[in-house]
Amino acid sequence: MRTPGHNEIDLIERADSLQYGCILRVAEGASFLSLDDQTAVFSEPAQRIYGLNNMAANIWCRLEERQTPAVISGELIKSGVTPRLATEYVDQAIRMWLKLGLLKIDCAADRDKHHQEENSFTVNVGKLKVTIQATSELLARLSPLFGGHVVPADGHGDIFHVVEHDRLIHVFHNELNVICCDVNELAPSLKAYITEQIVTRSPPDVVFHAAHLVRGERSILVSGAPGAGKTTLALHLMNAEFEYRADDIVLIAPDGNVTGVPFAPTVKSGAWEMVNKIYPELNDAIIHRRPDGKRVRYLKPARIVQNGSYPVGWIIFIKRNSDGPANLKPLSRVDALSRLMEGSFSPGGKLTHAACNAIKRTLVNANSFELTYSNATDASNAIIRLCDD
Numbered sequence: 086m087r088t089p090g091h092n093e094i095d096l097i098e099r100a101d102s103l104q105y106g107c108i109l110r111v112a113e114g115a116s117f118l119s120l121d122d123q124t125a126v127f128s129e130p131a132q133r134i135y136g137l138n139n140m141a142a143n144i145w146c147r148l149e150e151r152q153t154p155a156v157i158s159g160e161l162i163k164s165g166v167t168p169r170l171a172t173e174y175v176d177q178a179i180r181m182w183l184k185l186g187l188l189k190i191d192c193a194a195d196r197d198k199h200h201q202e203e204n205s206f207t208v209n210v211g212k213l214k215v216t217i218q219a220t221s222e223l224l225a226r227l228s229p230l231f232g233g234h235v236v237p238a239d240g241h242g243d244i245f246h247v248v249e250h251d252r253l254i255h256v257f258h259n260e261l262n263v264i265c266c267d268v269n270e271l272a273p274s275l276k277a278y279i280t281e282q283i284v285t286r287s288p289p290d291v292v293f294h295a296a297h298l299v300r301g302e303r304s305i306l307v308s309g310a311p312g313a314g315k316t317t318l319a320l321h322l323m324n325a326e327f328e329y330r331a332d333d334i335v336l337i338a339p340d341g342n343v344t345g346v347p348f349a350p351t352v353k354s355g356a357w358e359m360v361n362k363i364y365p366e367l368n369d370a371i372i373h374r375r376p377d378g379k380r381v382r383y384l385k386p387a388r389i390v391q392n393g394s395y396p397v398g399w400i401i402f403i404k405r406n407s408d409g410p411a412n413l414k415p416l417s418r419v420d421a422l423s424r425l426m427e428g429s430f431s432p433g434g435k436l437t438h439a440a441c442n443a444i445k446r447t448l449v450n451a452n453s454f455e456l457t458y459s460n461a462t463d464a465s466n467a468i469i470r471l472c473d474d
Contacts, residue, residue, distance in 0.1 A: 108191040109179065111149055115187045117142075126187055135185065144178045148188065154179060183253060189262040190255060205238035211283040211336055211346040212290075214242025223247050223254070223271065226371060229383040230272045232349035243282070245275070258282075266376075272383070273375040276348060280334065283346060284430045290336040290344075291440045292430040295400075297330040297345035298322050300472045303398030303450075304343060306335065307468075308428050313403045314461055317356050320384065321465035324363050329386045330393075337429075339439065341446025342394040349383040357382065359461065397451040399472060400425070403464070404457045411458040411467040421453035 114129035124142040126135045137145060140161075147157045154175050161171035182188040205218040208231045216238045217227055227247070228235055246257040254271050256264035256278070266274045284292050295308035296319035305327070309315045316332045323329045330345025337343050352360050352367060361367050370382040402416070402424055416424070425444045426436060436444075454471070458464035 108151075109148060109154070110151075110189055110191065112187055112189045117145060117149065126182075128185070128187060131186065135187070140174055141178055144175055145182075148179075180253065183255075183265040186265070190250070190265075191262070206235035207238045207242065208235045210279055210348070211334075211344070212286050213279065213282060215245060215279065216240060216242055217245045217247065219247035220249075223249070223268075226268070226373075227272055227275065229349055229371060229385060230276055232347065232383070232385050234347075247271070267374075269372070269374045270376060272371075272373045273381060276351075277376070280346075283334070283336075285432050287336060287431065289339050289439060289443070291436070291443050293335050293337055293343075293425065293444075294333070294428045294430070295335055296332045297335045297343060298327040299330060299393075299395055300327055300398070302395070304330070304395040305399040305401065305468070305472065306343065306397055307401045307403060308424070309403035309405075313405050314356075314458075314464075315403060316350050316352060317359060317461045318403065318465055318468070320350055320352075320360055320364065321461055322468060323350075323386065325465065325469055334430075337443050337447055338394060339443045339446075341443060341449060342396055343447065344394045349385060352382050352384055354380040360384070397447050399468075400448075400451050400453040401468060402453070402455045404455060406457050406459045408459050409457070411456060411460070411463040413454045413456050413467055413471060416453040416455055418448055418453075421448055421451075424453075 112128075112130075116127050116129075118125045118127055118134070124137045124139075126137060126145060127133075128135070143161075144157055147160065152160075158168075158171040158175045161174065162168055166174070179188065183190070203218050204221055204224055205216055206224065206228070207214065207216045209215070210231070217224065218238070219227065244259055246260075248255050248257070249268070252267075254264070254266055254268050255262055256271075256275060258278070264271075264274050264278055293306070293308070295306040296315050298305050298307070298319060305322075307315050307318055307322075319329070319332045329350070331347055332350040333348055334346045335343045336346065357367060364384055367382055367384050370384065373381050373383070375381060400421060401413075402421075422445060425447065426441065429436060429440070429444065431437070431440060456464060456467065458467070
């Protein structure tokens with residue numbers, strides 16, 4: 086079977102049989118293609134084509150016919166494949182396609198069987214009220230994603246049910262299977278999915294990529310390209326008694342005020358040593374793996390405020406340099422507006438006139454700067470001096 090890419094999925098090397106207490110089905114938007122003497126599966130949601138060899142094509146077609154893994158393995162054995170290899174082929178194919186989202190499962194009956202073993206909590210994330218149901222072990226992995234500041238479940242809002250089957254974790258959103266991953270990918274995968282839901286439901290608000298902190302009655306937005314050090318700067322500012330609201334995305338309301346989406350700060354492995362110096366408790370945090378393979382830890386802030394809209398006092402667009410002192414350069418309103426629009430998201434990928442006006446109102450009382458820096462401590466000190474003037 087041909088794999089779609091080295092960083093998309095690792096083939097499972099174990100050969101034990103899948104023992105699903107569930108129904109496998111082809112995911113919506115996945116379709117089988119025959120191209121001359123080659124076959125493939127097209128995923129409309131992912132906009133990708135995955136090539137299949139003859140064995141994989143046979144297994145896929147049997148799954149489309151709703152045959153069980155055991156029946157498919159039996160057919161392969163009858164065709165001359167050894168029992169061990171038949172089990173391994175079917176096992177690897179199903180696991181790969183589940184993780185790629187080409188297959189989904191329906192485990193309603195199995196969830197009912199394990200219901201007594203589960204707990205739950207509720208948290209507000211942007212416009213979403215999220216209730217997560219899972220075993221205590223899985224909840225312990227997910228709680229840090231929200232800074233550990235969760236409340237007992239009330240059964241309202243979006244329900245996410247998390248179950249484990251045959252060493253894979255499945256997440257159901259309002260009964261629909263939306264995630265399949267390894268256990269150490271669970272928290273980052275759920276964060277990515279919830280973020281997509283926030284963007285989808287954001288109107289009339291605008292989603293902007295930035296860290297959000299509050300100083301007095303005004304807030305500061307810190308925005309930058311991936312790897313620019315946005316989270317590390319936010320943690321330095323939090324250590325200087327700025328109030329933490331978000332480190333990833335904020336919602337800009339039609340009146341221009343902003344509300345942080347309160348995920349816990351996500352610290353990548355490259356910044357662990359630096360962050361440990363001011364937050365030694367990071368050493369004890371669980372290590373998670375994002376779908377892109379990067380390792381991260383979630384740092385629990387002393388307090389995460391899950392609501393509250395604030396006018397923006399300062400907008401800092403950061404850019405890392407190899408050397409030199411931290412330097413703040415004032416930006417014109419037009420330049421700041423352009424950068425805000427570049428870092429904003431909306432359903433369909435296009436900003437409306439109303440969204441542009443909301444972003445413009447954010448700038449009414451805000452001072453905007455580009456910050457170039459090489460040292461996070463120097464950069465945070467420059468921001469602190471700016472906000473204290």
